[in-house]
Amino acid sequence: MRIVLVDTNERLVQNWRNLMGNVSTARHSVLVMKGRLSILSGSQINKPAAVVSPGNSFGYLGGGFDLALREYFGGTKFEQYFREQLGDTYRTVGSTKVVPLNSWGRDGFEYIVYVPTVVAPSRPLFDAERPRETGFEPVFNAMWNALIHVPAGTQTLVIPGLCSGYAGVPLDISSKSMCFALRLYLIKNTISKDLQRVLILQFLGYNYAPFMDNDWEEECEAVGIDVRKLMKFDVANDSINEIMPII
Amino acid sequence: MRIVLVDTNERLVQNWRNLMGNVSTARHSVLVMKGRLSILSGSQINKPAAVVSPGNSFGYLGGGFDLALREYFGGTKFEQYFREQLGDTYRTVGSTKVVPLNSWGRDGFEYIVYVPTVVAPSRPLFDAERPRETGFEPVFNAMWNALIHVPAGTQTLVIPGLCSGYAGVPLDISSKSMCFALRLYLIKNTISKDLQRVLILQFLGYNYAPFMDNDWEEECEAVGIDVRKLMKFDVANDSINEIMPII
Numbered sequence: 168m169r170i171v172l173v174d175t176n177e178r179l180v181q182n183w184r185n186l187m188g189n190v191s192t193a194r195h196s197v198l199v200m201k202g203r204l205s206i207l208s209g210s211q212i213n214k215p216a217a218v219v220s221p222g223n224s225f226g227y228l229g230g231g232f233d234l235a236l237r238e239y240f241g242g243t244k245f246e247q248y249f250r251e252q253l254g255d256t257y258r259t260v261g262s263t264k265v266v267p268l269n270s271w272g273r274d275g276f277e278y279i280v281y282v283p284t285v286v287a288p289s290r291p292l293f294d295a296e297r298p299r300e301t302g303f304e305p306v307f308n309a310m311w312n313a314l315i316h317v318p319a320g321t322q323t324l325v326i327p328g329l330c331s332g333y334a335g336v337p338l339d340i341s342s343k344s345m346c347f348a349l350r351l352y353l354i355k356n357t358i359s360k361d362l363q364r365v366l367i368l369q370f371l372g373y374n375y376a377p378f379m380d381n382d383w384e385e386e387c388e389a390v391g392i393d394v395r396k397l398m399k400f401d402v403a404n405d406s407i408n409e410i411m412p413i414i
Numbered sequence: 415m416r417i418v419l420v421d422t423n424e425r426l427v428q429n430w431r432n433l434m435g436n437v438s439t440a441r442h443s444v445l446v447m448k449g450r451l452s453i454l455s456g457s458q459i460n461k462p463a464a465v466v467s468p469g470n471s472f473g474y475l476g477g478g479f480d481l482a483l484r485e486y487f488g489g490t491k492f493e494q495y496f497r498e499q500l501g502d503t504y505r506t507v508g509s510t511k512v513v514p515l516n517s518w519g520r521d522g523f524e525y526i527v528y529v530p531t532v533v534a535p536s537r538p539l540f541d542a543e544r545p546r547e548t549g550f551e552p553v554f555n556a557m558w559n560a561l562i563h564v565p566a567g568t569q570t571l572v573i574p575g576l577c578s579g580y581a582g583v584p585l586d587i588s589s590k591s592m593c594f595a596l597r598l599y600l601i602k603n604t605i606s607k608d609l610q611r612v613l614i615l616q617f618l619g620y621n622y623a624p625f626m627d628n629d630w631e632e633e634c635e636a637v638g639i640d641v642r643k644l645m646k647f648d649v650a651n652d653s654i655n656e657i658m659p660i661i
Contacts, residue, residue, distance in 0.1 A: 225611055225625055255607045256562075257614050259555040261508015286551070287620035297541070300548075304533070308506040315503075360502045364472055367504050368534060375534035378472055 168321055170314075170349060171211055173200045174328040182342035186407065192353050204235045204325070207274075213322035214275030217265075219313045221329045224260060224286040226253040231332040236279065240271050249279070258283055260305065263312040276325075280317055282309045284330050291335030299372050302336045303402050306344035307371065314352040347407045354412060362386050366410060369400045415568055417561075417596060418458055420447045421575040429589035433654065439600050451482045451572070454521075460569035461522030464512075466560045468576045471507060471533045473500040478579040483526065487518050496526070505530055507552070510559040523572075527564055529556045531577050538582030546619050549583045550649050553591035554618065561599045594654045601659060609633050613657060616647045 172183050180201040187197050198211060204218070220233055228237035228246045237246050252266045258281075266279045284305060285292050294301045309329050317324050329345055330336040347370055355363060361381035368378060387394045391413030400410055419430050427448040434444050445458060451465070467480055475484035475493045484493050499513045505528075513526045531552060532539050541548040556576050564571050576592055577583040594617055602610060608628035615625060634641045638660030647657055 223625075227625060229624060257558065257611065259508040259559055261506040261555070262559070263509070286618055287615060287622035287625055289620045289622035294544070294547075297544075300541075308508070311504065312506055312509070364504065371533055373534035373536045375536040377476060378470075378474060378534055 168194065168317070169196050169198060169211075169213060169323045171198045171200060171207065171323060171325045172327075172345070172349075173202060173204065173207065173325060174331075175201065175203055176328060176331065176338065177201060179328045179331060179338045179342055182338060183346060186342060186346035187349070190350065190353060195353055197349065197353075204232070204239050204327075207325065209274070211323070212275045212325070215277040215318075215321055216275040216323035216325065217278035217280050217317050217321045218276055218325040219309075219327065219329075220266075220279050220281045221284045221309055221327065221334075222281055223288060224258050224283045226250040226255075226258070226281065226283075230288060232327040235327075240268065240273065240276075245271050253281065260284060260286065261308055261312075263316045265316055265318055275323070278318055278321065280313050280324070282312050282316075284309050285334050288333045291333065292330055293335035293337070293340075298340060298403060302330075302340040303344045304371050306330050306336055306341050307348050307367075310345045310348035311352070314348065343402070343407060347411075350407065350411055358390065358412065359383065359386055362390075365397070369397050369410060370402055370407070372402055374398070415441065415564070416443045416445060416458075416460060416570045418445045418447060418454065418570060418572045419574075419592070419596075420449060420451065420454065420572060421578075422448065422450055423575060423578065423585065424448060426575045426578060426585045426589055429585060430593060433589060433593035434596070437597060437600060442600055444596065444600075451479070451486050451574075454572065456521070458570070459522045459572070462524040462565075462568055463522040463570035463572065464525035464527050464564050464568050465523055465572040466556075466574065466576075467513075467526050467528045468531045468556055468574065468581075469528055470535060471505050471530045473497040473502075473505070473528065473530075477535060479574040482574075487515065487520065487523075492518055500528065507531060507533065508555055508559075510563045512563055512565055522570070525565055525568065527560050527571070529559045529563075531556050532581055535580045538580065539577055540582040540584070540587075545587060545650060549577075549587040550591045551618050553577050553583055553588050554595050554614075557592045557595035558599070561595065590649070590654060594658075597654065597658055605637065605659065606630065606633055609637075612644070616644050616657060617649055617654070619649055621645070 183199045260283050264281045306329050331341040362383040365379050365383050384394050396409045430446045469480050507530050511528045553576050578588040609630040612626050612630050643656045
């Protein structure tokens with residue numbers, strides 16, 4: 168699968184480039200682009216393709232990237248279809264729903280992967296005094312959910328900056344969480360579930376020993392992760408390179 | 415379906431009684447009990463039954479009500495089964511997974527409805543300076559998800575106090591959110607989706623006009639909700655009776 172990270176914000180895109188480097192695997196590749204959804208073309212989008220909606224709990228597509236989705240796929244009539252597909256009901260932040268586009272699909276897109284990030288945009292999500300709980304964690308969750316719920320067989324997944332608009336998460340935090348989630352996703356089949364669990368716990372700042380009592384330390388050595396750096400990881404200040412395997 | 419609210423905490427149980435009163439509908443009834451999971455018997459549990467696990471993101475059952483579930487259904491071997499059913503992977507707070515008990519079932523219980531409320535119990539969820547974001551909203555979400563995801567045909571759903579243990583949400587907040595979610599669930603088929611949306615937005619404190627632009631005000635009058643009280647609702651101080659229909 169090709170994962171396309173696309174946004175109009177120059178700095179966010181540069182962060183992505185810095186954090187992702189040239190990483191790709193046998194099964195996945197990553198393309199980072201500056202621009203709008205509408206600039207993506209047949210050369211970047213292999214069908215069937217999916218695109219992430221980092222939406223609100225009621226499926227309205229009135230702002231930010233969601234508004235771009237609405238305009239791209241069919242305006243307010245499309246929004247009506249989208250909300251009907253979501254059951255016109257409250258969907259919690261942290262949930263995921265894959266919405267088939269059916270006849271609304273175009274240019275190879277067949278699905279929207281809906282991951283609500285706010286209940287409603289009446290106030291920002293981010294609180295500078297609680298960057299982990301209101302920045303790093305919700306962005307990691309939305310990114311992780313989008314990646315693991317994309318339908319099997321999807322050839323391209325398009326993802327914009329998450330929570331970086333009205334939700335107010337600073338670009339450095341959004342890009343860091345998105346890229347950690349993506350890099351972890353890219354290697355998830357090469358590391359044990361135990362190590363995956365420890366990496367997530369340490370990234371998010373839950374240094375909880377009872378959830379880390381397996382033999383992952385030897386595995387760290389085998390894949391080139393410094394255990395001491397992992398155990399002292401501070402998401403606000405440390406590079407994710409410190410806790411990623413040396414590929 | 416019968417919804418059984420059960421907890422060992424006297425005050426939480428009393429809060430539930432005060433907030434639920436004698437409410438029941440043609441399709442659902444509510445039973446409030448003080449005690450442990452193990453005191454529930456054939457007289458309260460009609461099969462097939464389900465019980466909520468307000469767990470952590472990795473499905474460990476090491477504390478609180480989850481520990482009671484582990485002991486009740488089969489100890490650490492059951493926990494191993496449970497975590498395998500969850501895919502031994504990270505599941506975001508805000509997600510839901512219905513886990514069939516299969517041969518681990520007993521006393522009529524056939525499902526656990528898993529709604530993770532914390533990533534790991536290394537720090538409390540609740541922050542007294544942000545009671546909406548860290549108290550009312552996560553509890554409402556977990557309760558709402560449990561109710562809407564319970565398998566069709568379930569006769570009894572057992573729910574403990576949510577987030578009121580190590581997650582640290584005060585009993586008054588937990589019980590208020592649980593009971594608002596439950597009372598809303600009980601009436602969801604008698605009010606429009608538009609009004610349901612407005613009630614949720616106002617309860618959670620997202621007074622966002624673009625999501626409230628339908629004709630729900632007339633409906634409020636018809637069901638006995640005071641529109642002005644609804645628009646000024648302050649979850650920290652106002653009674654949920656103020657924004658519930660007069661049944």
